[in-house]
Amino acid sequence: MERDPLKGKLPVTVISGFLGSGKTTLISKLVRHPGMNRVAVVINEIGEIGIDHDLVSMSSESVSLLANGCLCCSVRSDLQETLRALYNDRRAGRIPDFDRIVLETTGLADPASVIQTLITDTMLVAQFRFDGLVTLVDAVNGSSTLNQQSESVKQVSLADKILITKTDLVEEEVVSALRDTLRSLNQNAEQQCVTQGLVNPEEILGLGLSSRKSSEAYQRLFSGLPTTETEEELDKTQGRYLGLSQRSHPSGIETFSLVFKEPFQWDSFSAAIELLTDLRGADLLRVKGIINVDGRPLVIQGVQHIFHPPVELDEWPSENRDSRLVFIARKLQPDSIRLLFEASRSLQATSK
């Protein structure tokens, strides 16, 4: 029996959003939702969401159980400490069992550092897996916040899903313009309008890869990947995904994708990634893709300088054997990256 590197780890969904984006409203509705049974929600200011009436018990000084089975947990000194304590308390039976974690970040938090913590902390990476970043943007102030606050740009750029809040307070055109701006920053993240913080947990949980099985989760994770077969279509795809017409945001952040027909060897692929992160890691906001390494399908995911351990899928999800990579990056030329990977591969071929 071969162990699945992802299955069995506790999924962690991160919720970010700038101050005033409606996080507290969303979280306070979410924790009371019947679908949140056996979910632990880590909350910054637990007092603000007013759970007293729904409280069943205090399992420990920082963890409360609600009637629907949701665990509300206040943040300890830092993220690592909080997640470790949750894991240890669960294992010791000090708090009820939970199957996943939802983590609220502070308004000013850089979600990249949260994701990096989940990937790099030895204990956390053994027990947890990052399951997706959900970013809230409010329709009233979203555009101006994005223009003024670089942190909010990053929150949007890294997101797997964007929730647009307070859409009932503005005209439709404002929402439409905001949607375009958000798309220019992050083409892959699905956008969803939310009013009064009402969201179905299923819509924001399970965004990530939950096993090495080439399954629905995979399709969800990489739905934005190009799937073309012919060179001609490939060119069109590149044109579309290069997003030249959408390079409108002043931050210089854009989404683009690259397709490689020839398989890689792991050494040459990882060498190219290493060079890229050494030179431009800070501008490499998010990278994800499926790579053909000697015929095997490997999923890679990275945030700035840090990459998750690659996961080999049990099989290719379709007939397509191309390597496909999506980048959300700041002021990076797609052609330069393409050349870097091609050069690395050509060196590999020479040394063979």
Added chain:
Amino acid sequence: MTKQRVESFIVCLILLILEVTMALANESMSRNMKLLSQSELDGFGGIGEGISLQQAADGRRILWLAHESAPKNFTGVDVTDPRNPRVIVQTELPHSNVRSNSLDVFGNLMAVAYQTKTVGLKPAGFDLFDVSTPENPKLISHFDCSGPHSRGVHALWFVDGKTVHMSSGSSDFTPTNPLDDQFYRIVDVSNPSQPREVGRWWYPGTRVGDDAPPPPRMRAPLDMGYRAHNTNVFPQRPDRAYVGYIDGGAFILDISNPSKIQVAGQWNHSPPFNGFTHTVLPLFSRDLLVVSDECVLDDGVDWPKLVWMVDSRNEKNLVPISTFPNAPVDAFIKKGGRFGAHNLHENLPIPTSFQSETIVIGTFFNAGVRVFDTSNPFQVEELAYFVPSTPRLSPAGAVQINDVFVDEKQIVYAVDRFTGGLYTLELTI
């Protein structure tokens, strides 16, 4: 707020915290294991350390369980649908001073051990049954091991249809210390109606008349005897027996000539550790041994009782390289009953048994059944666990998961020592 109101508020708060703590203490705990069913086995839910799964000719899958103590002998459970286990047969012991504790099934042949409470009683030995009609086990023969210094058979291993390897006393064996009464015996049952002993080995110095002096004792209350416990032989190495010899440690015995068994390798962590080596499970492709202790005293008196990873590249120099991660000690040690290592799933070489060279499943009494990934033998990882809530009427005040068997479909069968019976679980790793 008046002083009285403050006081009553504090009392309420304390009661609430106590209530919550007690409620939590009695909740099951699980990680990557899902309970499919529990069967209290018709009110006789105390199971020893004998579990095997028969694939019956009619397609049914029958789980055979040896009881921890009288009045029941063994129980057959139809687990064809693991969500709906059904007791199909449950047998009685002849009297209350004997227990079966151990059994194995090969094809339609079942061997059942009998150990008496004190020496000199009968039945002490093992039975062979034909279970081709599972509802009606037919006795084929009884192998008598009774004697003035014998309590009979504690544990047996029967996985090839021809040979019973066991921990047993004998009428002709007088131990130098009464605690050392059970030794390793090999019995040829290729003719099931006429079992005959073909080999034996005992720890030097434990039999009256030995040249070697009697071995030194563990300090009280840890002195549990120099006796065999699990005596496992696998088709990968038919010339080796892997034997847990309780306070004598772990042994690899060369059984290529059963009439002249020799020590091929040995390792004992005790003292300074607290003795009771129970199981020696070889991971053949990796030159490793997984060695489990047994916790035998309640409330942590004999803690630590561990599972060890031992490098066996050189049989003559067995080297411990790590121990398995423990369940949180503070949370379990005083929870009730025993806490610590016990039985492992032993990769039984039968078609219905799960086989793995990396995934190891063990039982830990009040810390339930726990699953480990040993891919890195220096740093074993815990993958999954299931700790049932306290079974009804449990005298220990907590579950005491005693033994485990995992089938080829990765369904995990774990049993409670007293009242909880059978827990059928799905591994979701």
